[in-house]
Amino acid sequence: MKALYDKQKETIERVFTGAKKHSMRFTYFRGLSQVSKWVRLKFAAMNLKKYAIHHWSMGVYT
Template identity: 60%
Template sequence: MSKQTPIRKNLKRKSFELRREVIKISFMKIWQDYLDEADHLRLTEINKSIYAKRKETIERVFADAKEKHGMRWTKLRGLKKVSMQAMLTFAAMNLKKLANWTWKGPCPA
């Protein structure tokens, strides 16, 4: 049988008291100021209009890659092989875009 020493008894009581208390700890990221500034800039009127064009430009590129260039699925295994397929696909898309620009001229975005 172990005797309850005053130290052990005191530790048990402290741990019980800590379980009853609600301790709230809030963490802030080191770069939180930059995130707040980015949110502030994104919500200005000029940047809202630029951000709205994202649907027409950037997201359209990925949609074309999925639909027209087989990026929805892959038969390859391994990060290196899939990365190579993605790079070749986007290189081909850039060449097509460059060819269209030389024949038609760049479209104003």
């Protein structure tokens, strides 16, 4: 179980830390549908950023 917990710290909690960096501590919207759209947009941006950084480190864009 300790190995699984250590893996969780590396993967799951990193997503929440990234979300806090992208202004997701609170929302300006009201209603489930509007907040859901906003969260999807934020996570899509985070995924694109992670994808670009990964490819950049591999030398794809040089």
